[in-house]
Amino acid sequence: MFISAKKRICHTACIYLGLTAFCGLFSLVYEHFSHQVYSSYMVYLFLFPLLGGVLPFFLLPLIPSARFPSLPARYAYHSGLAALTVGSCLSGIFEIYGIIVPLVKLYWIVGLCLTLLGVVFYLAQVKRR
Amino acid sequence: MKNKFQKFYPLFFGILLTAFTLYVLLDAFVIPRSYREVPDYSVQSQSSFGASGNTGSMQQPASGSSSPGGEDSVSVTESSYSDDNISIQITQYREYDTDIYVADIILSDAGYLKTAFASNIYGKNITQKTSVIAENNQAILAINGDYYGARNGYVIRNGVLYRDTSSDSAQEDLVIYADGSFEIVTEGTVSASELLDRGAQQVLSFGPGLLKNGEIAVEPDTEVDKAKNSNPRTAVGIFNNLHYVMVVADGRTEQSAGLSLYELAEFMQSLGVQTAYNLDGGGSSAMVFHGTVINRPTTNGSRITERKVSDIVYIG
Numbered sequence: 507m508f509i510s511a512k513k514r515i516c517h518t519a520c521i522y523l524g525l526t527a528f529c530g531l532f533s534l535v536y537e538h539f540s541h542q543v544y545s546s547y548m549v550y551l552f553l554f555p556l557l558g559g560v561l562p563f564f565l566l567p568l569i570p571s572a573r574f575p576s577l578p579a580r581y582a583y584h585s586g587l588a589a590l591t592v593g594s595c596l597s598g599i600f601e602i603y604g605i606i607v608p609l610v611k612l613y614w615i616v617g618l619c620l621t622l623l624g625v626v627f628y629l630a631q632v633k634r635r
Numbered sequence: 636m637k638n639k640f641q642k643f644y645p646l647f648f649g650i651l652l653t654a655f656t657l658y659v660l661l662d663a664f665v666i667p668r669s670y671r672e673v674p675d676y677s678v679q680s681q682s683s684f685g686a687s688g689n690t691g692s693m694q695q696p697a698s699g700s701s702s703p704g705g706e707d708s709v710s711v712t713e714s715s716y717s718d719d720n721i722s723i724q725i726t727q728y729r730e731y732d733t734d735i736y737v738a739d740i741i742l743s744d745a746g747y748l749k750t751a752f753a754s755n756i757y758g759k760n761i762t763q764k765t766s767v768i769a770e771n772n773q774a775i776l777a778i779n780g781d782y783y784g785a786r787n788g789y790v791i792r793n794g795v796l797y798r799d800t801s802s803d804s805a806q807e808d809l810v811i812y813a814d815g816s817f818e819i820v821t822e823g824t825v826s827a828s829e830l831l832d833r834g835a836q837q838v839l840s841f842g843p844g845l846l847k848n849g850e851i852a853v854e855p856d857t858e859v860d861k862a863k864n865s866n867p868r869t870a871v872g873i874f875n876n877l878h879y880v881m882v883v884a885d886g887r888t889e890q891s892a893g894l895s896l897y898e899l900a901e902f903m904q905s906l907g908v909q910t911a912y913n914l915d916g917g918g919s920s921a922m923v924f925h926g927t928v929i930n931r932p933t934t935n936g937s938r939i940t941e942r943k944v945s946d947i948v949y950i951g
Contacts, residue, residue, distance in 0.1 A: 581645070581648075585648050588652060592652060592656055596656065596659060596660075604782075605663060605786065606786060607662070607663045609658075609662060610659065612655075
């Protein structure tokens with residue numbers, strides 16, 4: 507892997523690290539004012555950018571055959587993670603408030619599809635090489 | 636074209652995600668949707684006393700004047716009401732570091748125990764304060780209901796079936812029959828239509844059931860969804876035939892810690908209640924007596940103000 511590609515990957519991982527911190531802080535503040543009403547969706551909100559962003563993008567440079575993901579792969583993957591994170595945040599808000607909103611399912615469906623699409627694009631890119 | 640896509644995709648997706656999220660939030664909390672209008676109770680109660688059934692009319696007491704009781708015999712104080720058909724005594728308790736308001740109710744006919752929707756409309760995000768719905772329906776005493784508009788589950792009100800979709804097979808509902816008796820059922824064991832056929836006048840879907848045959852039906856750590864201890868609570872119960880109790884506990888303030896479901900069940904058991912059921916609590920908890928909110932409802936934290944709700948349970 508080229509040094510510039512490694513830098514770009516590290517840069518992406520750092521952005522996800524920032525998002526993880528933001529999500530953790532957001533859920534901490536939200537739960538603080540929720541009168542001891544808790545939701546796992548809100549408590550573990552930070553896991554989406556952490557496990558989906560920080561971890562894979564920090565580990566990627568360690569794999570010798572790894573490449574910097576192509577633009578379609580990155581766009582699909584980032585979009586999917588964004589949808590999953592927002593979906594988890596909304597699910598937490600609605601669960602704490604005690605209401606059921608069927609539309610939230612769309613975030614999980616679209617998020618999972620886009621994330622998987624990003625992974626498929628990347629694997630195809632690696633295979634082409 | 637490809638360059639444009641590369642350039643604008645993040646912006647396009649960001650706008651799409653933001654716009655959709657905004658719509659979901661508005662749909663959940665703001666946009667009102669009217670599904671069905673309820674006939675004007677006050678007009679109907681003047682003109683068709685004794686009407687019942689599932690045609691949209693309310694069941695009313697078979698006898699008596701159009702006012703809740705005989706006007707001549709009405710006696711009202713700050714904490715009590717009585718006439719020929721209704722007797723209400725409100726007592727404030729201090730238990731579990733919490734102010735608890737108890738309305739002891741004796742009726743001559745089950746038809747005086749009623750429910751009402753906000754704006755008399757069955758729908759979503761249609762809300763009014765408990766005191767406003769109470770005033771619109773000339774309620775003597777009212778408490779908040781099950782906030783059906785924000786939840787799934789059976790909705791039968793005043794003998795009319797509005798929703799027959801179950802929220803969860805384990806969901807416990809309170810059924811109030813035409814003779815005024817209470818039963819706690821689980822949605823998985825009976826359909827809403829069957830309950831209507833059995834003579835259900837009201838079905839409230841929040842829960843859980845607190846007392847069954849005078850025994851506590853919740854565990855010390857039982858909670859509503861993810862709610863933990865110490866919250867404002869609303870509950871309704873029955874001692875015996877046509878002798879009811881409505882309970883509202885304050886919470887989330889320095890003066891009142893609030894109750895857990897188990898504490899609420901314990902308290903109602905100590906009163907001698909046989910069947911008790913938990914209604915929507917938290918910021919929704921409110922008790923209105925003769926147009927006055929007698930507890931301290933908390934909306935959005937410690938702000939003492941009534942929250943708008945979907946429905947009420949009332950005497951009138």
